[in-house]
Amino acid sequence: MKIIVPMAGRGSRLRPHSLTVPKPLIPVAGQPIVHRLVKDIAKVLKQPVEEIAFVLGDPAWFGDEVVTSLEALAKSLGAKASIYRQDQPLGTGHAIMCAKPSLSGPAVIAYADTLIRADFDLDAEADSVIWTKKVANPEAYGVVKLNAKEEIVELVEKPKQFVSDQAVIGIYYFKDVAVLKDKLQEILDENITNGGEYQINDGIKRMMAEGKVFKTGTVDEWMDCGNKAITIETNKRMLGFLESDGEEQLVASSVTLENATIIEPCFIGEHVVLKNSTIGPFVSVGESTVIENSSIANSLIQNETHIKNAHLEEAMIGNHVIYNGKFTKVSLGDYSVLE
Template sequence: MKIIVPMAGRGSRLRPHSLTVPKPLIPVAGKPIVHRLVADIVHVLNEDIEEIAFILGDPAFFGEEVVESLKALATDLGAKASIYRQLDPKGTGHAIMCAEPSLSGPAVIAYADTLIRADFNLDKEADSVIWTKRVENPEAYGVVNLNERDEITELVEKPTEFVSDQAVIGIYYFKDVGELKTELQYVLDNNIINGGEYQINDGIKRMMANGKVFKTGTVDEWMDCGNKDVTIETNRRMLGFLQESNEGLLSESITNENSKIIQPCFIGKNVMLKNSTVGPFASIGDGTVIENSSVKNSIIQTHTVIKNATLDNAMIGNHATFDGNFTNISIGDYSKLS
């Protein structure tokens, strides 16, 4: 089994945090988004992964540090890492085709801007499985239309009339991803464009027209990381899940001077807490100092200094300094407010 991860986008909705760090590498509950996503997919598949192919953007932004991080992720999961580049943003279908040498055999394609919690058996008799989540407002999403055998017959984008309540979340299984490659090559060769780009859906629709059987795999939780507020909400939900599963969230190297930690929280290595309250639902990165402050429902990244602050629904980047009385803030790497 292979996992293909297109992640070349710049994550503009998450700025300023995605100005210096690619969005898929921004930590949620102490671990980068893409690391959590891939590990959760491996858990659902419950089988050996031979290769993880990452499709990155411009090397000036997705540089060697990013590449080494992704290679280490693949190695930790017992897989080979392949790195590809999408230098021209031409859509989801085009991004997949940038990994053309890896498009053979069984594979999962997963876009790295979402997190999941799922526990289901993948139907490997189907030609493809599209992962979905039941939603209350399907008109806001792309949804699947099912026949009486629960086979997907149609993909409908933001339907004005009810089609189904199963929204497509951007994770797909293909029994032979080479079949998708063939259809996407046709899409590119014939310049089939929707929304100004080459879309994965156009390749999928051609597979359906050729009689391929598509089924659904429904996830229990689907968590977005698109902008600051929803990323903090995802951090809150993920910390809750991790606490339930008794995953270690507190480093043993925390220095605690007259401070209170309210679970669930993630607190990284060599964090110093002085006269502060941290939590609930706070994620604190390695090497950060929090002094005379209250921090809850927030994400603070690495090597940052927080003083005299009351933070709630805040997101602060790496190597930043914040000293003040603001609460709902969002500042990026190497910023200073004091």
């Protein structure tokens, strides 16, 4: 089994946090988004993953440090890492085709801006499985249309009339991803675009037209990381899940507490110092951060930041920030200073 991860986008909706760190590498509940996504997919697959192919953007942005991180992620799952580049933002189908040498055999394609919780078996009879989530407002999403056999027969983008309540979340399984590769190559050769971009859906629709069987794999939870408010909410939900699972140590043993209280669930990284403060619930604090004379709840704080005299809720603060003040719902990128 392979996992293909297109992640070349800059994540403009998450600025300023994505100005210095690619969005898929921004930590949520203590781990980068793409790390959590790939690990959760590997759990659902319930079979060995032999290769993980990452499609990155400009090397000036997705540099050696990013590549090293992704190679370590693949190794931790017993897989080979393959690194590809998408030099131009020409759509989802184009991004997949940038990993053309890896497009053979069974594979999952997953876009690295979402997190999931799921437990289901892949349908052995299906040529492909499109992962979906039941939503209350399907008119706001791309949804699948099903026939009487519960097979997907059409993909409908933001339907004005009810089609189904199963939204496509951007994760796909292909029994042989080479079939999708051939269809996407046709799309590229014929220069078929939507909004100037080559889309995965056009390749999928050609597979459906040839009679390939598509089924749904419904996830229990679907968490986005598109902007600051949604990312904070995802951090909150993920911390709740991790506390229930009990599989990860959420508070590092090297944390220093001086007249400080942690209200769980929280993630507190290595070598964090908490003085005269109350942290939590639903707070993630990156390594080597110092927090003094503060109360913080439902917030995301990254590495090597210093916070004093703060009362924060629904805040997202980057790396190497100096913050001293009486603000609340803040969003500060890396290397900001408020004193």
